Amino acid sequence: MSEEKSLNFIEEIVENDLNSGKYKTLVTRFPPEPNGYLHIGHAKAICLNFGLTQKYGGYTNLRFDDTNPVTEKTEYVNSQQEDIKWLGFTWKNELYASNYFDELYAFAVKLIEKGLAYVDESSADEIAALKGTPTEPGKDSPYRNRSMEENLDLFTRMKNGEFGDGAYTLRAKIDMTSPNMLMRDPIIYRIKHAEHHRTGNKWCIYPMYDFAHGQSDSIENITHSICTLEYVSHRELYDWFIEKLEIFPSKQYEFARLNLTSTVMSKRKLLQLVNENLVNGWDDPRMPTISGLRRRGFTPKSVREFCERIGIAKRENLIELSLLEFCIREDLNKSANRVMAVLDPIKLVITNYPEGQSEDLIGENNPEAEDGGGTRIIPFSNELWIEREDFMEVPAKKWFRLAPGAMVRLKFAYIVKCEDFVKDENGQVTEIRCTYFPDSKSGNDTSGINVKGTIHWVSAAHAKTAEIRLYDRLFTSETPDAEEGDFKDYLNPESLTVLPNAYIEPALATADLDSRYQFIRKGYFCLDKDSTAEKLVFNRTVTLKDTFKKPN
RNA sequence: UGUCCGAUAGUAUAAGGGUAGUACAACGGUUUUUGGUACCGUUUGUCUUGGUUCGAAUCCAGGUCGGACAACCA
Numbered sequence: 001m002s003e004e005k006s007l008n009f010i011e012e013i014v015e016n017d018l019n020s021g022k023y024k025t026l027v028t029r030f031p032p033e034p035n036g037y038l039h040i041g042h043a044k045a046i047c048l049n050f051g052l053t054q055k056y057g058g059y060t061n062l063r064f065d066d067t068n069p070v071t072e073k074t075e076y077v078n079s080q081q082e083d084i085k086w087l088g089f090t091w092k093n094e095l096y097a098s099n100y101f102d103e104l105y106a107f108a109v110k111l112i113e114k115g116l117a118y119v120d121e122s123s124a125d126e127i128a129a130l131k132g133t134p135t136e137p138g139k140d141s142p143y144r145n146r147s148m149e150e151n152l153d154l155f156t157r158m159k160n161g162e163f164g165d166g167a168y169t170l171r172a173k174i175d176m177t178s179p180n181m182l183m184r185d186p187i188i189y190r191i192k193h194a195e196h197h198r199t200g201n202k203w204c205i206y207p208m209y210d211f212a213h214g215q216s217d218s219i220e221n222i223t224h225s226i227c228t229l230e231y232v233s234h235r236e237l238y239d240w241f242i243e244k245l246e247i248f249p250s251k252q253y254e255f256a257r258l259n260l261t262s263t264v265m266s267k268r269k270l271l272q273l274v275n276e277n278l279v280n281g282w283d284d285p286r287m288p289t290i291s292g293l294r295r296r297g298f299t300p301k302s303v304r305e306f307c308e309r310i311g312i313a314k315r316e317n318l319i320e321l322s323l324l325e326f327c328i329r330e331d332l333n334k335s336a337n338r339v340m341a342v343l344d345p346i347k348l349v350i351t352n353y354p355e356g357q358s359e360d361l362i363g364e365n366n367p368e369a370e371d372g373g374g375t376r377i378i379p380f381s382n383e384l385w386i387e388r389e390d391f392m393e394v395p396a397k398k399w400f401r402l403a404p405g406a407m408v409r410l411k412f413a414y415i416v417k418c419e420d421f422v423k424d425e426n427g428q429v430t431e432i433r434c435t436y437f438p439d440s441k442s443g444n445d446t447s448g449i450n451v452k453g454t455i456h457w458v459s460a461a462h463a464k465t466a467e468i469r470l471y472d473r474l475f476t477s478e479t480p481d482a483e484e485g486d487f488k489d490y491l492n493p494e495s496l497t498v499l500p501n502a503y504i505e506p507a508l509a510t511a512d513l514d515s516r517y518q519f520i521r522k523g524y525f526c527l528d529k530d531s532t533a534e535k536l537v538f539n540r541t542v543t544l545k546d547t548f549k550k551p552n
Numbered sequence: 553u554g555u556c557c558g559a560u561a562g563u564a565u566a567a568g569g570g571u572a573g574u575a576c577a578a579c580g581g582u583u584u585u586u587g588g589u590a591c592c593g594u595u596u597g598u599c600u601u602g603g604u605u606c607g608a609a610u611c612c613a614g615g616u617c618g619g620a621c622a623a624c625c626a
Contacts, residue, residue: 005566006565006566006567006574008565031626032626033625033626035625035626065626067625067626068625068626070625071625071626123624124623124624127624128622128623131622132622133554133622134554134555134621134622135553135554135555135622136554136622137554138622165624166624169624178555179554179555179556179621180555180556180621181555181621181622182621184622187623187624189624190624191624192624206624208623208624208625208626209625209626210626212626213626229557229558229619229620230619230620230621230626231620231626232556232557232620232621233555233556233557233620233621234621235556236556254557256558256619261563267626309564309565309575309576310564310565311564311565311566312565313558313564313565314557314558315557315558315559315564315618315619316557316558316559316618316619317563317564317565318563318564319563319564319576320562320563320564320576320577322563322576322577323563323564323575323576323577325576326575326576326577327576329588329589333588333589334589338586338588367584367586367588367589368589368590398587400587401587409585410585411585411586412585413585415585442585443585445585451585452587453585453587454584454585454586454587455586456586518586518588520586520588521586521587521588522586544586544587544588544589545588545589546587546588547587547588548587549587
């Protein structure tokens, strides 16, 4: 009966390392550069790193990879922390690569002393020219064989700010003919007279990624340093530095990053969407950012579930958006209270219900909850708003909704029969006239009438109005990255539809930012932060699954 | 014309020499006061050619296809 869940390849490595006694404690890290907002791809890495130590014990550090002062900001540090916390994870230590600048500097000196690094004064172009190409070996720099003393002196002066940006670099002395471009004497320190968001102006030289990441891992005794596939070729360098520096041997493992259909994930492109006002900021509900998903109404649980379901492997992948939608529906179906809202209203008048009279009906909040999720009061009267699309003047085959002579149940209320309808001079239906069956009241229906359709409604006299924002996929192409031309040419012009005057049931007036609702038959919605006391704004998180085949 | 990584239904992901399984999607049905949910069912797969073996998705070799690598970015 062992329903053993299969392990992904990283879990296998971890289990082996733990079982063999190679490590006593598992230590991982999540290492974002604070130069942008976190997105769903980062969520995959977060769930992996934190999930591993939750499962196997040990702990996970949050380490900001802040070695490039010109792109990094405290604003991003803060948002990234907020997003990780929102996802439900707690880091052991909050750390910064910039904490290690002194140690990193000492590592560089050690390398120079071992004859394994040298100061180069070639320009960027000159370095590039000698670098070779993936298919041709590179050539040694004319400055490659300086004496150790000279290297030490120059590096000290680099640190002391004697030179301008780009005048000198410190390079590891490896092999200019290596088939791995990264081993061709990579630059490990560069001069940047720039203020750092944490170290201020203390430094004017900053280590490169390859001379900071592995060393930081090592300083923190990270056992499994997990990153994405584009770092595979960095692993050789990662190991080389650890070996030459004789420091704790962290090991790097790579998995395939997440790609999602109908969106883009690269920071550069997301930044472009924000900067060019093609979306309304990093937390625009159409963005794949964690803050965007949060504002859209996704729950942390649903995002974690998604990350669990997509799996971890080494092959390039493109996950269908429908899986993400499934995960949020699955969660909200169980947790979101059902309410009624009419998005595209048309008036329905009940001719045999006394004008001016109203009654309070009882609505079950959530049929998926054990106790029905409690109940609420829903006012009913002779004039209601219903959804325009729930009426067809000439009904299609298998039409369960309203049409001349047809009967439907009004959810939580009575069965009504369409007796007549009114059109304006343009032929637009403006009003539907019905009679109701007083003995068909929900809960004590003695009418014996059976109807196929149930529709939602709001009492016109009691309704509140709200703005409702409907979101659709951001791009019309499933693979905007792969299309010809600019990815922005494939933006979906209908990714946002604003309905300024929808009608909502009065109980919704007390909605707060943490509540999630199912608008019956219309989807899952949450209150947007743009809401004010006078104007409520709701975001559609996702539609309900719709298996109804639209008649044409 | 290099080095490295990869290839299992439409999309992902298992099976680690012994029945190709699961999820999402799609399609059909039952239930239903949400055309929702739940439940049941159907369709669809091992890149290719050889080799090893009683037996290969799995091991080996060649090929094909896809991806990564020439930032003083991470």
